Amino acid sequence: MASVTIRNLVKRYGDTVAIKGLSLEIRDGEFIVLVGPSGCGKTTLLNSIAGLLRVEEGEIWIGENLAVAPEQGVFIPPQKRGVAMVFQDYAIYPHMTVFGNIAFPLEIRKVEKKEIRKRVVEIAQLLEIEDLLGRKPRALSGGQKQRVALARAIIRSPKVFLMDEPFANLDAKLRVRARVEIKRLQRELGITTVFVTHDQTEAMTMGDRIAVMNTGCIEQVGSPTTLYEEPRNLFVAGFIGSPPMNMWPAQVKLVQGKRMADLGFFAIELPAPVFEAAKAIGAKELMVGVRPEHIVIHPQPQERAFEAQVVHIEPIGKEFNVYLEANGESLVATVNSVSGLEIGQRVWLAFGKGKVHFFDRSSGKALR
Amino acid sequence: MSRVQSRRVLVYLLLLSFAGLALLPLWSGVVTALKSSKEVVLSTPLTPPMRPTFAPLIEALDYLKRPLVNSLVLVGAGTIVSCFFGSILGYLFSKYRFKGSNLLFLLVVICLYIPPQVQLIPMTRVMSNVGLYGKLGALVLLYMFFGIPMCTFVFKTLYEEIPTSYIRAAMVDGAGIWTTYRRVILPLSVIPFVIAALLQVTIIWNDYLWGLVLTRGMANMPVTVALANLKGSFVGAWNLQMAGSIWVALPTLIIFVFLGKYIIRGYAGI
Numbered sequence: 112m113a114s115v116t117i118r119n120l121v122k123r124y125g126d127t128v129a130i131k132g133l134s135l136e137i138r139d140g141e142f143i144v145l146v147g148p149s150g151c152g153k154t155t156l157l158n159s160i161a162g163l164l165r166v167e168e169g170e171i172w173i174g175e176n177l178a179v180a181p182e183q184g185v186f187i188p189p190q191k192r193g194v195a196m197v198f199q200d201y202a203i204y205p206h207m208t209v210f211g212n213i214a215f216p217l218e219i220r221k222v223e224k225k226e227i228r229k230r231v232v233e234i235a236q237l238l239e240i241e242d243l244l245g246r247k248p249r250a251l252s253g254g255q256k257q258r259v260a261l262a263r264a265i266i267r268s269p270k271v272f273l274m275d276e277p278f279a280n281l282d283a284k285l286r287v288r289a290r291v292e293i294k295r296l297q298r299e300l301g302i303t304t305v306f307v308t309h310d311q312t313e314a315m316t317m318g319d320r321i322a323v324m325n326t327g328c329i330e331q332v333g334s335p336t337t338l339y340e341e342p343r344n345l346f347v348a349g350f351i352g353s354p355p356m357n358m359w360p361a362q363v364k365l366v367q368g369k370r371m372a373d374l375g376f377f378a379i380e381l382p383a384p385v386f387e388a389a390k391a392i393g394a395k396e397l398m399v400g401v402r403p404e405h406i407v408i409h410p411q412p413q414e415r416a417f418e419a420q421v422v423h424i425e426p427i428g429k430e431f432n433v434y435l436e437a438n439g440e441s442l443v444a445t446v447n448s449v450s451g452l453e454i455g456q457r458v459w460l461a462f463g464k465g466k467v468h469f470f471d472r473s474s475g476k477a478l479r
Numbered sequence: 480m481s482r483v484q485s486r487r488v489l490v491y492l493l494l495l496s497f498a499g500l501a502l503l504p505l506w507s508g509v510v511t512a513l514k515s516s517k518e519v520v521l522s523t524p525l526t527p528p529m530r531p532t533f534a535p536l537i538e539a540l541d542y543l544k545r546p547l548v549n550s551l552v553l554v555g556a557g558t559i560v561s562c563f564f565g566s567i568l569g570y571l572f573s574k575y576r577f578k579g580s581n582l583l584f585l586l587v588v589i590c591l592y593i594p595p596q597v598q599l600i601p602m603t604r605v606m607s608n609v610g611l612y613g614k615l616g617a618l619v620l621l622y623m624f625f626g627i628p629m630c631t632f633v634f635k636t637l638y639e640e641i642p643t644s645y646i647r648a649a650m651v652d653g654a655g656i657w658t659t660y661r662r663v664i665l666p667l668s669v670i671p672f673v674i675a676a677l678l679q680v681t682i683i684w685n686d687y688l689w690g691l692v693l694t695r696g697m698a699n700m701p702v703t704v705a706l707a708n709l710k711g712s713f714v715g716a717w718n719l720q721m722a723g724s725i726w727v728a729l730p731t732l733i734i735f736v737f738l739g740k741y742i743i744r745g746y747a748g749i
């Protein structure tokens with residue numbers, strides 16, 4: 112068990128910079144998720160921690176040990192870092208049995224045969240795969256392969272656990288089960304875990320903290336709730352949440368002595384701190400964002416509401432996504448009940464009080 | 480419908496006749512090998528033997544037995560050594576890219592395309608300088624090294640199909656380059672080894688030029704060169720020559736019949 116500290120990391124591929132001076136503090140025993148669109152550098156970062164890639168600048172500390180510091184000529188090879196990794200395709204060796212696969216890291220370290228046998232059986236019991244030990248990988252299902260990969264990673268009690276989209280090849284049902292199982296395992300073992308995914312639902316459900324990455328930088332690090340309720344910028348606001356946050360461009364205007372964000376078809380009063388923040392950076396052009404569940408649908412005209420038309424209703428179990436159109440802009444609202452709503456119907460929409468997000472349009476920064 | 484069928488029959492007849500034409504030399508070779516010298520002169524090359532005899536086959540085998548052993552030694556040494564180095568080089572080229580590794584691999588591949596005619600004189604000089612000229616050892620050394628580029632190419636192409644994540648997993652699990660090769664790559668190399676070995680075996684077994692140029696005397700000759708000497712100096716001993724050819728062709732024939740699909744894979748580079 113160990114913390115991981117990353118300082119000003121830079122990784123270049125020729126002229127393109129994959130990681131741009133990234134810093135991140137991963138606490139001991141924490142489950143951190145790196146999430147972002149493909150090509151954002153999350154896997155590159157993971158491989159750099161593992162030592163499968165060499166970076167150009169910066170430092171990586173694993174616990175008390177400096178693992179990477181190109182400026183000082185420090186590069187600890189992957190096998191000496193005490194990290195274990197689970198790969199997207201599991202990377203289970205097809206010519207070895209399940210036992211052979213799980214035992215491999217210990218055999219390499221020349222651990223005694225009897226001890227290996229004991230530990231493999233222990234780990235197999237923990238993951239409920241002791242019946243499969245004699246099988247060859249081609250006779251395993253996707254979920255079983257994943258457990259074997261996990262077992263092989265756990266067996267040598269790593270300080271840090273690295274997972275590169277380990278659920279990518281599982282079907283939806285198994286994925287939910289695997290999520291729970293990995294979280295349980297991680298809590299029991301208390302191993303610091305870095306988990307890479309492009310799926311924000313996976314990130315939200317699994318991470319103690321989430322680092323949202325984009326184009327080689329970390330946009331925001333925080334707990335799932337923080338990211339959801341207080342996104343620091345437009346990118347995080349748009350990336351976290353499904354269906355995504357509704358966004359409209361707006362302008363700061365003075366209407367009847369009140370400071371308003373004018374959406375064109377609707378105006379929202381700016382809270383004083385938002386106005387101050389906008390004034391401080393001279394922001395006139397804003398983006399206004401509202402999460403689907405913070406839009407209230409009224410069948411009758413209302414004060415502080417605007418007119419819209421129902422386009423489509425999508426049931427998602429206990430809730431419904433209602434797709435609407437207002438002044439040529441489409442938006443989505445999530446509601447508990449759609450009784451009395453019909454496609455084509457005219458409705459009036461209001462935003463939940465204090466649930467509106469404001470961003471500076473040019474920098475994307477949240478104003479609050 | 481009957482028109483379609485009759486066209487089909489026509490096509491098959493045509494194909495059959497082509498197949499027959501292609502098999503004619505083999506037929507001629509086999510029947511001639513079973514004739515006595517007298518009958519060879521008296522009958523056409525295609526007529527079956529009146530009084531079949533195994534004497535030419537036995538005589539040819541007796542003549543070729545030393546060269547056959549020589550060729551076996553060449554095939555064995557050449558195949559094992561070039562496959563071994565080819566496998567290691569293929570592994571490094573496919574899984575451990577380094578600066579200039581593509582250029583280096585290109586150079587290796589170019590070696591495949593240098594015609595032997597260009598190398599005849601320099602190679603003869605080299606072999607006589609190291610004191611191997613005329614000896615079987617010259618050929619052993621030659622095939623060992625000449626097979627490496629081809630084997631490297633085969634192994635690299637097939638190793639590229641092995642997911643890189645295996646290598647990375649092994650690295651993280653604590654295996655170095657060589658342990659990874661021994662424990663992960665080598666056990667997955669059965670097919671590449673079969674393909675590369677088959678290509679090497681057929682190339683070395685069938686090679687004539689280098690044996691002709693670099694060896695002297697029956698004790699050192701590969702079987703292809705000895706076979707050419709079977710034709711006789713004054714009279715064409717066709718039955719002996721054909722009998723010898725059958726002995727020489729037999730091993731490669733067997734290989735092609737049973738393992739031909741691997742050879743095709745090797746040539747196609749997949």
